[in-house]
Amino acid sequence: MPLLEVAGLKKSFVAPDGLSHPVIDVPEFSLEKESQVALRGESGLGKTTFLHLIAGILKPDAGSIHLGGVNVSNLSESARDRLRSTRLGYIFQTFNLLPAFTCLENLLLAMSFGPGANRDRAQALLGRVGLSGRLHHYPRQLSTGQQQRVAVARALVNGPELVLADEPTGNLDHTNAVEVLRLIRETCAENKAALLLVSHDREALAGFETVIELSQINQVSVQGVSA
Amino acid sequence: MTLARIVAKSLRQHALSTAVTSLSIALACALLMTVWSVKEQARATFTQVDAGFDAVLGARSSKLQLVLNAVFHLEASPANISSNDVAEIQRQPGVALAVPIAMGDNFRGFRIVGTTTNLFTDSEFAPGRRHRLASGRLFDPGRQEAIVGSFAARRLGLKYGDKFQPFHGINFDERHEHEEQYVVVGVLEPSNTPADRVLWIPLEGVQHMSGHAEETSSDVSAALVKLRLPMAGQSLDQIYNKKGDRLTFAWPIGATMADLFNRLAWLDRILALVAALVAIVAAGSILTSIYNSMNERRRQIAIMRALGARRTTIACTILIESMAIALLGSGIGYLFHGAMMQVAAWVIQHQTGVVLEVFAFHPVLVWAPLGMIGLSALAGIVPAIKAYQTDVAGNLAPLN
Numbered sequence: 198m199p200l201l202e203v204a205g206l207k208k209s210f211v212a213p214d215g216l217s218h219p220v221i222d223v224p225e226f227s228l229e230k231e232s233q234v235a236l237r238g239e240s241g242l243g244k245t246t247f248l249h250l251i252a253g254i255l256k257p258d259a260g261s262i263h264l265g266g267v268n269v270s271n272l273s274e275s276a277r278d279r280l281r282s283t284r285l286g287y288i289f290q291t292f293n294l295l296p297a298f299t300c301l302e303n304l305l306l307a308m309s310f311g312p313g314a315n316r317d318r319a320q321a322l323l324g325r326v327g328l329s330g331r332l333h334h335y336p337r338q339l340s341t342g343q344q345q346r347v348a349v350a351r352a353l354v355n356g357p358e359l360v361l362a363d364e365p366t367g368n369l370d371h372t373n374a375v376e377v378l379r380l381i382r383e384t385c386a387e388n389k390a391a392l393l394l395v396s397h398d399r400e401a402l403a404g405f406e407t408v409i410e411l412s413q414i415n416q417v418s419v420q421g422v423s424a
Numbered sequence: 425m426t427l428a429r430i431v432a433k434s435l436r437q438h439a440l441s442t443a444v445t446s447l448s449i450a451l452a453c454a455l456l457m458t459v460w461s462v463k464e465q466a467r468a469t470f471t472q473v474d475a476g477f478d479a480v481l482g483a484r485s486s487k488l489q490l491v492l493n494a495v496f497h498l499e500a501s502p503a504n505i506s507s508n509d510v511a512e513i514q515r516q517p518g519v520a521l522a523v524p525i526a527m528g529d530n531f532r533g534f535r536i537v538g539t540t541t542n543l544f545t546d547s548e549f550a551p552g553r554r555h556r557l558a559s560g561r562l563f564d565p566g567r568q569e570a571i572v573g574s575f576a577a578r579r580l581g582l583k584y585g586d587k588f589q590p591f592h593g594i595n596f597d598e599r600h601e602h603e604e605q606y607v608v609v610g611v612l613e614p615s616n617t618p619a620d621r622v623l624w625i626p627l628e629g630v631q632h633m634s635g636h637a638e639e640t641s642s643d644v645s646a647a648l649v650k651l652r653l654p655m656a657g658q659s660l661d662q663i664y665n666k667k668g669d670r671l672t673f674a675w676p677i678g679a680t681m682a683d684l685f686n687r688l689a690w691l692d693r694i695l696a697l698v699a700a701l702v703a704i705v706a707a708g709s710i711l712t713s714i715y716n717s718m719n720e721r722r723r724q725i726a727i728m729r730a731l732g733a734r735r736t737t738i739a740c741t742i743l744i745e746s747m748a749i750a751l752l753g754s755g756i757g758y759l760f761h762g763a764m765m766q767v768a769a770w771v772i773q774h775q776t777g778v779v780l781e782v783f784a785f786h787p788v789l790v791w792a793p794l795g796m797i798g799l800s801a802l803a804g805i806v807p808a809i810k811a812y813q814t815d816v817a818g819n820l821a822p823l824n
Binding site: 246249252254255274275278279280281282283287289291293295296297298302306307309310311351355 | 426430433434436437723724727728729730731732733734735736737816817820821
């Protein structure tokens with residue numbers, strides 16, 4: 198049984214002109230446990246929206262998203278919050294670390310929303326991403342590459358089954374991008390978390406065995422491209 | 425990581441607005457506590473100060489004026505009464521003691537009061553407490569000698585053996601110096617009563633002071649009266665106030681002062697209104713401060729929500745932050761309150777000799793901070809609702 202099953206997923210947004218514009222129309226998509234899949238698509242084709250729907254940040258207009266047998270789209274808002282804090286990890290393009298919290302505190306904060314703070318695990322993960330000497334540094338005291346490593350550790354700190362990575366290398370130079378990508382893949386594998394990574398960068402996705410073009414699964418993208 | 429830790433981080437992150445808002449809460453809280461404490465303590469203290477006597481007999485006037493003049497040494501004496509009046513009330517069966525006092529002179533603004541040594545030997549200014557000398561002895565009624573209240577001695581720098589010349593009138597005017605010279609033969613221990621601000625000399629000294637009218641030299645300003653039984657006051661009230669029209673019998677002293685405070689009840693209501701407005705404005709400053717910071721917090725809230733924070737958790741952090749600012753402000757408010765009380769007590773002591781207890785407990789010290797915290801919680805509701813409604817997906821991207 199796949200870890201993630203998406204069926205008939207649709208999402209539209211109302212534009213300023215008052216008209217509803219479809220963004221996501223995914224008839225079918227699935228992801229196996231502990232697998233690592235890359236979704237590639239150009240900007241504006243709904244990659245982030247797709248991940249937000251899977252994470253329960255957005256509610257779909259139609260369709261279902263099953264994560265580990267649970268239909269995310271049927272869950273209440275607080276149940277979706279709980280899902281994100283326990284079964285999902287999220288890595289953002291802009292890192293989204295909280296500036297008032299140190300590296301360690303950023304991880305402990307994420308844990309406090311889920312299973313509860315575990316200082317040893319947080320320290321171990323930061324050590325794993327090469328930041329054992331930066332536990333008490335604030336994000337502003339780190340390089341962009343280091344900030345994204347903290348974000349990687351934070352995504353994994355609650356032991357999620359699935360990590361969603363949204364353009365995780367988009368703000369990094371080539372060297373850092375390669376390093377961070379390697380780290381994401383290794384740590385997800387070590388923590389037995391599946392990885393769904395979206396990016397527009399073909400080069401960044403070169404190492405993935407499974408790279409899916411978003412346009413192949415999103416009917417809106419197909420229509421948009423063909424138009 | 426607890427909610428408290430998240431709130432602490434946020435307070436530090438917005439340190440300037442936290443400091444400014446806390447200070448406004450502190451000032452509001454201190455103002456509330458000080459106004460109430462001074463009001464209540466002043467009422468309690470002024471209605472309890474009776475110099476150890478039950479009543480004052482004086483010339484026809486208001487009871488309040490008599491009490492303020494004879495007990496608190498504040499008002500001008502309405503007129504004199506004769507020594508026969510004092511002797512007559514002393515003969516009343518219900519009167520245990522009547523001590524004559526004569527006023528009308530000062531030394532550098534501090535009142536000189538002529539009296540008999542009975543005031544110090546036969547009366548207690550508070551239950552079980554008589555005036556005691558810190559140094560020296562009581563004055564000799566036949567000589568130009570004085571004993572000085574502790575506060576007056578300290579302020580005037582007078583000590584045993586020092587000499588001074590009285591000035592005419594109850595207000596200091598250096599052009600009106602009397603010829604007589606008095607020598608300080610004793611300094612009283614502090615009693616925390618108006619007596620501390622007085623220079624006491626023999627009754628005859630005031631009566632025969634140079635420049636005072638010779639034909640009224642046997643008159644006194646008033647008599648302080650100690651009753652054998654409280655009910656004796658009723659018959660004396662009948663004799664002097666209801667049947668007579670020449671003298672006023674101010675009894676009981678505490679009730680007369682309470683009457684003053686009752687007449688000032690309108691002031692209490694205004695103070696309460698001002699205090700309530702100050703508290704509301706201070707709580708409003710919390711609302712404004714947090715609400716204005718909501719724009720910059722939106723992304724932070726969205727990130728926390730994306731990490732799995734519940735809406736209620738986010739709203740709670742805002743409410744707790746609001747209350748934490750009030751708590752911090754209340755803590756600082758206690759310091760301000762202590763300082764304000766010191767100043768208020770100093771002013772009241774200088775003006776009246778009555779000493780307020782700066783650190784005395786009053787319920788306002790509990791309900792004012794609690795009220796501020798409650799008001800702040802209410803003020804936090806609007807920004808908390810805004811935080812609760814923050815759109816996650818729309819605010820995850822950096823603000824440009």
